[in-house]
Amino acid sequence: MRTLVIGDIHGGLKGLVQLLERAGMTASDNLIFLGDYVDGWSESAQVISYLIELSKTNSCVFIKGNHDYWCEDWLASGIESEIWLEHGGLGAIESYKGYTKEEKSKHIDFFETMEPYYIDSENRLFIHAGFTSIHGVEREVDRRSFYFDRTLWEMALTADKRNKKDAASYPKRLKQYSEIYIGHTPTINYKQDQPMNALNVWNIDTGAAFTGALSAIDLRTKAVFQSDKLIDLYPNEQGRNRK
Template sequence: MSRTLVIGDIHGGLRALLQIMDRAQVTQKDTLIFLGDYVDGWSESPQVIDYLIELGKRQKCIFIKGNHDELVLDWLSENFENFNESMWYNHGGEATVKAYASVSENTKTIHKAFFSSLENYYLDSQNRLFIHAGFTNMNGIAFEYFPKLFYWDRTLWETALALDKNLDKESLLYPRRLLLYKEIFIGHTPVTKINQTIPVNKACIWNVDTGAAFKGPLTIMDVDTKEYWQSDLLPELYPLEKGRN
């Protein structure tokens, strides 16, 4: 039986990615939706990209763009016009710079093509939205004036977190953004910030970033049943590294 599986932020943790693929018993019949941030944090960012490229040749994969993916693309392309290199370096970029030091120019070119091909979002036939961070336009993704917010926004998740559970959806005060889609699956803001390490559901949003960049596990979840599988904690898989801690 085929499944649709969504995967949270990987941040260079190939060992964790391999674990969840095994623990979820992923097959070529499954559709995989990756929510972005494949790089920056742990030491295997280039290897993660190599793995994803090959995986996409074997089965249906949807690769969504994360903010760190754009940062690495800008760095590899030497596009520093709107790039704060020192800030990036201190938020996971250092590990990426070191990891790419031994990568060939040909491989870098292939990786740049991969980063350039990433989708801003994916909307399926059931009106379920998959997006790295969020959106700000009250009419939805098609009306977003600043596309970068698809992978930088945090207000959508903050709105869902702050929402009064007793507020009726028919109320004029109910956030319109939370009424547009059947479900929204995001990463970007780790649930470890609210002391969780499993996928968290607030309103129509499922946050699948369980803190793999820091001290949490990486998660893969069945979007239909909500069953999920997790890796070991990333610091345990990379005991000699700091990740983004």
């Protein structure tokens, strides 16, 4: 039995299907998704439908990302927030054309069941973006950090470069968990097309929303699986680059 951790999908259903095929996924695999299922490529609604069906055959954990938060709000209220449209929301809106009210309602229910974070039996934390409290996610004052924080990843990178791995100088935030798995900040921003590791933090967002591939990592072996770059799977689209 494996556990696969999957990075940000951003409406790229073709990439998700290809990734799971290349990983050799079976019904015995546990799947942990780190959020941002929607916005960018043209199949946001179709990704959600696919994940709902996938949850019927596999044990799945669905973490909520900031894009999921925005999309859920639009589905429930019909209000298109400006910040959402500026960050790829148009792709999600277009993907829902032809969906019935009942189908949209099922998707709202699915968004509502997403977790802000997940901690497994080995004290590994799975979260979309990060957190700021040195005491861990349970004592986070502003829960928006779960969707938007980048300081945790920046801190892990900085401490790792300085070789701050001894007990005295190890960042207190990171001590709360054996490992931390995040998305949200594309590794292609650091000129890396593979998942990145800094101290005990693993970043699985390899920029599928832009010019990168969709990635998954085997939790035990740290083997990496990837789709093709989504710009190649959707050659006539611009992903998150369109307004």
